[in-house]
Amino acid sequence: MSKTLITNTIRKLRFNQNEMTQQELADKVGVTRQTIIAIEKGQYSPSLELAFRIARVFNTPLEEVFIYEEKDR
């Protein structure tokens, strides 16, 4: 049995986009800032649609924004 974990590089990508704020990203993808905070912290896994929208904002492939890891228990 293994535990799945999705990490992301949103913080780094925001930094590379002239330190885009969480609110700016939230406005661009149509969610609240709290949701962006939760995603960045890895507390919330977004829907596939939202994940694509975030990737599109950074003009980056989805798998470079969200990384799927599998950890053995």
Add this chain to the structure above:
Amino acid sequence: MSYQERRALVSLVETIVISVLYSAYMIQRYPAATPYSPEIFHFWGSFFLILIPVSIVAKIITAIIFAILNAIATREEEPPITDERDKLIELKAQTNGGYVFIIGFILAVGSLVISLPPAAMFIILLLAGMLSQIISDISQFYYYRRGF
């Protein structure tokens, strides 16, 4: 503490206050009659029917007061949108509340099976409804605090 967390806490306090005040007010009007008399059923029927508009009005007034006080205290406006995470949290919180109400409903019906007076069934049903709302509010606060 985020806007949503504060809103969940305010809703929790409002639920408790309205439940206690309304029950305390109505219980004084409890008819002095035998347990199976029609007056008892009339009382409980009106208890639940009046409770519905009272809680709706209380929710609206609380939401308005909360929005004003929150804007004054934190200078933070209400989030203009409800996103997928908000909807999921609301759904999970309502599900938790629903489980509590189902248990209460079973207990209420069970009280009739073991021949308790009808008032016991109504009281259990009422407590289940209140507890269900409280659990829903607590769940909402917990999920927002945890992230999801």
